[in-house]
Amino acid sequence: MAKQLPEDFEQLASNLEALDYYAILRLDSSVDYIEVRAQFHKCAQRYHPDRFLGAAFDGDRSKIYAVYKRMTEAYRVLVDPELRVAYDEGLRVGATRLDPDIRARRLTGDARALTSSFARVYLNAAKKKFDAEDWQGAAIDAELGLSVEHADVLKDLHTEAVRRMVRSRGPK
């Protein structure tokens, strides 16, 4: 257990509303999602409330919790490609937090069956192409999704897209 708060803690806690997600996690805005995750894990080791369970921190308890909670929020948004695009858009006009309505976005039943947010992006892209009858495009996106997560929804969509692609080429 830590004996004292990290020296930059006060600066984080008092500027929480002004700091954007990248600043809170100390990230460059160009980093990829693997770096976001690694950096979040580093921050968690440093700022997780469990590190400061002793009575010495009683006065700072709510601040400690608030800082860490904002870190989990930042992490959740920045590792999700869809949410991150929405966030980056808002950040350009100065919104340091993603709109709560978008943050609590509703997933469709199919998307909920997937755990990886990247597989979800491929699934949505594949579905759009499928609806536009771009069978080949849909099959490629579904296959990309399958490379991230081996899930039934992607497999089924892939099979169906391939079937229609073959059929659309017609009999020889």
Place this chain on the structure above:
Amino acid sequence: MAQDHQFVLGIDLGTTNSACAVVQEGSASVVRRGEDRIIPSMIAARADGSMAVGLEAKRERILDPVNAIYSAKRLIGRRFSSPEVTKMIETVPYKIFEGRNESVMVGFGSRKLSAVEVSSYVLKYLRKMAEEALGQRIRKCVISVPANFTDSQRSATRISARLAGLEVIRIINEPTAAALAYGYIEDMDRRIAVYDFGGGTFDVTILEITQNVFEVLATSGEMFLGGDDLDEAILGAMIEQFNEEHGIDLREHPVARARLRSVAEELKIELSETAQVSRFIEGVLPDQGKSLNFSLTETSLRDLIGPIVNRTIPVCEEAMKIAGIRAEQIDEIVLVGGTTRIPIVRETVRAVFNRPPQTSINPMSVVAVGAAIQGAALVGLLVPMADGGVSAPSMNATAVLLDVTPRSLGVRTLGGHVDRIIERNSVVPVEQTRLFTTTVDNQKYVRIEVCQGESPSFDDNTKLGEVLLSGIRPARRGEISVSVTFEINTDGLLEVRALDSQTGQEQTATMKVLGGMSPEDVDAMISKAESEGLLGEDGHEGSVVRR
């Protein structure tokens, strides 16, 4: 003994049996009383008004099954009308009643106890056991719960601990604790299947560990499948043999049955060590003096219990399917629960996952050991060794454990569907906010029904309770919108707050947890326990509590 040493008790409060462990001088060890490391999660009311807990209660059950309460974990934090409670009412000999706020009460001697109180007596017994072993008062604990426990079950468990005089510094998921006991918290990414076959329940959980983040990929189980079913199968064979020899059907003799059942359990345990066992049981029917000479080989045990053990196979397959992985993608198999000591069960595990399971830590105490390790890490004690001299690389000084929400949280929509607010597998703490709008003019209240689970239909999930927004200012319909924030904290517990989104004024949001207890009820119970001296420093020996 260092007086200033702050022990954190790691507690595995099981459906059938419980255990506790502490970290001492850098290694985790299971707390014992004499030879006993495991105590039955059971309490019994004796005719003289006293109470028996643990093994004594299990003995009492043979004499007076109506007043022996077991499997309280199946009732805790559930609504009286839930299917699980209905099933319990049909199967247990003790009486189950509906209490206030749809809560569950059980008949105990001449009074009624809540499921929370029943568990608190078991926890208090564990606390006393640890205090005797360590020679000092224990105040803090880490308590484990199944990964699929809902918010109401977690809060109820926490209240039980408070009633038992323990402060819960963390609620930990059982499979996470088991994985921690084995020291799987290195930088390496791993997938672990935790196969938990206990006395009354079977669960399999697939975890993914990435740099101290424990993610529950899938958890499946059977609520009513456990070692008790195996005892029942052996008992069936005994009853059959007795019937052949004496022409008497013991199914109509509850006391004789209860006695033979405990013999069946003993035989089952012995057969994990030897190939053949036998027992001569005198005076099966006391008034008729008929005896039974019963013997059982490992081969015949296999025939008896094989079909029951095989029921765990589809559950494991389902979990892998939900997790979207194949058996080859799992790195380790961890065994939890006494039933996994049976060789046939281990063979089955090996066949399903196509690799041998980890067996170096006793499956009956592995969860308690993991909880103790987490407790020590939280208060800053290191753990180089796990129980039994197993060298397990453990959490280093700075490691913190990041758990995720294993179930999604949602609210009921008009059509009876679920609007998800917090998706499962979110790292905690997590908060999400939704706007709720009035639908009639001058509406005073907004009622929001909350559930946990993955089904798209509200009623197929576990209903947690209702959030009531009150004191809404009068206005035309649709003019008022209240933003409600749902937060799941680091213990997996739900908190709800509400704001009038136009005025920024805080609104009263009362979360009524069904099957749970109101803060007033809890306070009343705690002050009653205090007045009875249950929480204090008293030397109050043993398990007997006078009414």
